[in-house]
Amino acid sequence: MSKVNLSIVAVSILLVVGTWAQNPKKALKPPKPNKAQCCDEVRSLKVQVANLTSLLGELSRKQEADLMTVVRQIMDLDKQNRQQEARVTEAESKYSEINNRVEIMQLQTLQSAPQTTTSDAIYDCATLYSKNYKISGEYKLPKDEFLGTPELSVFCDMETNGGGWTLIQRRKVGLTIFSRDWKQYKSGFGSIRGDFWLGNDHIFRLTRQPSVLRIEMEDWEGETRYAEYGLFSVANELNSYKLLLANYRGNAGDSLRYHNNTNFSTFNKDNDKCVDNCAALRKGGYWYNCCTDSNLNGVFYRYGEHMKGTDGITWYGWHGPNYSLKKVEMKVRPVGFQP
Ligand SMILES: *[C@@H]1O[C@H](CO)[C@@H](O)[C@H](O)[C@H]1NC(C)=O
Ligand SMILES: *[C@@H]1O[C@H](CO)[C@@H](O)[C@H](O)[C@H]1NC(C)=O
Numbered sequence: 068m069s070k071v072n073l074s075i076v077a078v079s080i081l082l083v084v085g086t087w088a089q090n091p092k093k094a095l096k097p098p099k100p101n102k103a104q105c106c107d108e109v110r111s112l113k114v115q116v117a118n119l120t121s122l123l124g125e126l127s128r129k130q131e132a133d134l135m136t137v138v139r140q141i142m143d144l145d146k147q148n149r150q151q152e153a154r155v156t157e158a159e160s161k162y163s164e165i166n167n168r169v170e171i172m173q174l175q176t177l178q179s180a181p182q183t184t185t186s187d188a189i190y191d192c193a194t195l196y197s198k199n200y201k202i203s204g205e206y207k208l209p210k211d212e213f214l215g216t217p218e219l220s221v222f223c224d225m226e227t228n229g230g231g232w233t234l235i236q237r238r239k240v241g242l243t244i245f246s247r248d249w250k251q252y253k254s255g256f257g258s259i260r261g262d263f264w265l266g267n268d269h270i271f272r273l274t275r276q277p278s279v280l281r282i283e284m285e286d287w288e289g290e291t292r293y294a295e296y297g298l299f300s301v302a303n304e305l306n307s308y309k310l311l312l313a314n315y316r317g318n319a320g321d322s323l324r325y326h327n328n329t330n331f332s333t334f335n336k337d338n339d340k341c342v343d344n345c346a347a348l349r350k351g352g353y354w355y356n357c358c359t360d361s362n363l364n365g366v367f368y369r370y371g372e373h374m375k376g377t378d379g380i381t382w383y384g385w386h387g388p389n390y391s392l393k394k395v396e397m398k399v400r401p402v403g404f405q406p
């Protein structure tokens with residue numbers, strides 16, 4: 068009996084609680100918000116907004132300051148960089164001055180030494196190398212009646228791949244025009260420390276002995292490649308300085324092969340194998356076929372301009388027909404040269 072009564076009481080209590088929970092407002096009515104309270108809330112919100120706004124302002128000011136700091140740091144770095152570059156340039160010019168003095172001394176010793184027999188003859192940079200001149204630079208090859216060679220200023224590369232190289236061409240400065248006539252290509256033009264063509268007559272003489280040709284190239288990204296021909300010769304003027312090549316090796320591509328067995332052409336002496344005047348079209352003197360797979364005596368185009376023309380200093384096997392190289396050196400030395 069008592070058990071049943073208890074459960075009834077429990078159920079009714081639950082019911083009462085449930086009813087209260089369903090109507091909390093009736094049981095505990097909150098006070099109606101009055102006008103003053105509302106305005107207080109609004110005011111505090113306004114303060115918060117104001118605080119947040121000022122916080123935001125502070126943050127963006129801080130960001131701006133950070134940005135300025137970064138900009139200033141970059142400018143400082145740039146300045147340091149330029150100072151360093153200036154120092155490098157200065158060092159370079161000092162080095163080349165010293166090098167110049169060494170070369171002058173070399174030339175003086177060379178010229179004071181009498182050349183009596185032909186075995187002593189100084190014929191090219193390889194001979195100089197074998198006489199222990201091992202610094203790259205400008206040398207003067209003496210006149211030799213027996214060999215029939217005139218006095219000639221040459222630039223010797225005594226470092227690359229064992230040294231002993233006589234340069235026959237260089238492109239690097241870009242101020243010398245290479246669109247020249249037959250006569251100028253015959254005797255040579257330009258400056259031996261800068262851009263030049265040594266001259267077809269001189270190249271013919273140098274390559275009467277079996278010679279290697281090495282071509283070194285650099286592009287505007289600073290990458291370098293080379294092409295070497297184990298056999299290279301140029302005929303005399305009577306035979307139009309015809310090119311003969313063999314035994315390619317290198318990583319630039321075999322882009323002189325197409326010019327093998329062709330005569331030399333200039334704009335005023337069109338010996339190419341084409342209806343067009345290739346020398347005029349490609350603005351150089353070269354062994355033009357119809358017309359080019361390389362154009363090392365073409366127009367020097369600066370960075371940014373170097374993809375503009377098809378008459379640039381091109382080597383199709385590396386950068387194709389529309390990319391003018393930044394630097395080229397062509398050099399020869401006798402086959403079988405021993406460093
Ligand atoms: C607003 O900032 C002031 C100080 O600048 C501070 O005293 C106040 O408590 C801040 N109020 C709020 C709502 O953050
Ligand atoms: C090259 O020139 C020579 C004369 O110097 C000429 O006899 C020869 O036919 C020419 N060769 C070509 C392929 O034009």
Ligand SMILES: *[C@@H]1O[C@H](CO)[C@@H](O)[C@H](O)[C@H]1NC(C)=O
Nearest residue numbers: 311312313314315324327328
């Ligand atoms: C160039 O031509 C000659 C003969 O005319 C040939 O012996 C030589 O292999 C050729 N060179 C190349 C690189 O093809």
Ligand SMILES: *[C@@H]1O[C@H](CO)[C@@H](O)[C@H](O)[C@H]1NC(C)=O
Nearest residue numbers: 375376377386387388389390
């Ligand atoms: C090189 O340029 C010429 C004309 O300017 C264009 O016709 C040719 O397609 C270009 N070649 C390459 C490989 O970009």
